[in-house]
Each structure stands twice: as structure tokens, then as C-alpha cells.
Amino acid sequence: MAYKKPESALVVLYDEHHRVLLLQRMDDASFWQSVTGALEEGELPIETAYREVFEETGIDAKSLGLRINNHHKQNKYIIRKRWQRRYPPGTEHNIEHVFSLKVSSDTPISLTxxxxxxxxxxxEALQRLWSPSNREAVSLFVPNAS
Incomplete structure (x- = not known):
């Protein structure tokens, strides 16, 4: 098994109504999150953000002319024990780069x-999101409803 790089991109998607897109994990149904994924070898965080949005939602932001916002914020957090086996032995922390993307609620979502x-x-997102860094990103970077 190839190990994951302990560096990832978190992309908070929100719509024109300031609603947040939450995704329910397959391996833990109580775990709701935004788009997230590990950087691949040689990939820049912004490239990971675009790739993961497409892989996890089917939204091809570049083709649609949507710009992912880089908030130039990094979080360091402890990797959940049950997932540490996915990383090189002894890896306990992940560095997460934070992004956001505004999309129309009419944009089709295709889960994989x-x-x-x-x-x-x-x-509601702030109550349901499992990850503290994900809650912080929603709090900081999703506009409040008018």
C-alpha cells in the first residue's frame, strides 16, 4: 500500500444562499465534512483543491470558470488514530491548506x-462537522446569510 502524504487541502463549498455543502463519509457515517484530500507527489495545494473538488463532487471548477479561493491558512492537527495506518509509520500530524469555493446550488453533484x-x-454545518479545523474554516470563510 502506498502511504498518503500528511499534507492535505480542505475546500469548503457554499452556495448563493450561504449554505454549506456537507459530505457524509463512507467509512464513518457519523462523520460529515467538506471536500478534503491529500496532496499527491509534486502537486501544489491549489492543484489538490481543484482535483479533490472534481473527484468528490464531480464539479469541474476550472471548466466552469470558478475560482477556488486560497485563504493562505494552514492548520496542523493530529490524525485520527483509526486513519494513521494510511500514513508513513510514526506520522501523527497532518498539515491542511484551507480553501473555499462558491458554487450555484443548481450545480449537479456526483458523489464518488x-x-x-x-x-x-x-x-447547522458548524454543529454537524466533525473536524474542528473544518468548523473553523466554515466559520471564517462562509459569508453569513443576509
């Missing part, structure tokens, strides 16, 4: 790596 998705209010 998650059980289901939901568009929810910012407040």
Missing part, C-alpha cells in the same frame, strides 16, 4: 467517495 451530501445552513 461519500454516502450522501446535504446543503445546510452555516449554523
Amino acid at each position: 467517495e461519500h454516502l450522501q451530501y446535504e446543503w445546510v445552513s452555516k449554523e
Whole structure:
């Protein structure tokens, strides 16, 4: 098995109504998250962000002329014990680069790596997201509803 690089991109998607797209993990149905994924060898974080949005939602942001916002924010967090086996032995921390993307709620979503998705209010997202860094990103980078 090839190990994952302990560096990832987190992309918070939100729509014109300031609702946040939540994705339910296949390997833990209680775990809701935004788009996220590890950097591949030689890949820049922004490239990972575009790739992961496409892989996890089917949204080809570049083709649609959508710009992913790089917030130039990095989080360092402890990798969940149950997932540490995916990383090189002794790896306990991950570095996460934070991005956001505004998309129309009419944009079709095609899941490949998650059980289901939901568009929810910012407040509900903050309650349901498992990861503290994901909650912080939603809090900081998703506009409040008018």
C-alpha cells in the first residue's frame, strides 16, 4: 500500500444562499465534512483543491470558470488514530491548506467517495462537522446569510 502524504487541502463549498455543502463519509457515517484530500507527489495545494473538488463532487471548477479561493491558512492537527495506518509509520500530524469555493446550488453533484451530501445552513454545518479545523474554516470563510 502506498502511504498518503500528511499534507492535505480542505475546500469548503457554499452556495448563493450561504449554505454549506456537507459530505457524509463512507467509512464513518457519523462523520460529515467538506471536500478534503491529500496532496499527491509534486502537486501544489491549489492543484489538490481543484482535483479533490472534481473527484468528490464531480464539479469541474476550472471548466466552469470558478475560482477556488486560497485563504493562505494552514492548520496542523493530529490524525485520527483509526486513519494513521494510511500514513508513513510514526506520522501523527497532518498539515491542511484551507480553501473555499462558491458554487450555484443548481450545480449537479456526483458523489464518488461519500454516502450522501446535504446543503445546510452555516449554523447547522458548524454543529454537524466533525473536524474542528473544518468548523473553523466554515466559520471564517462562509459569508453569513443576509
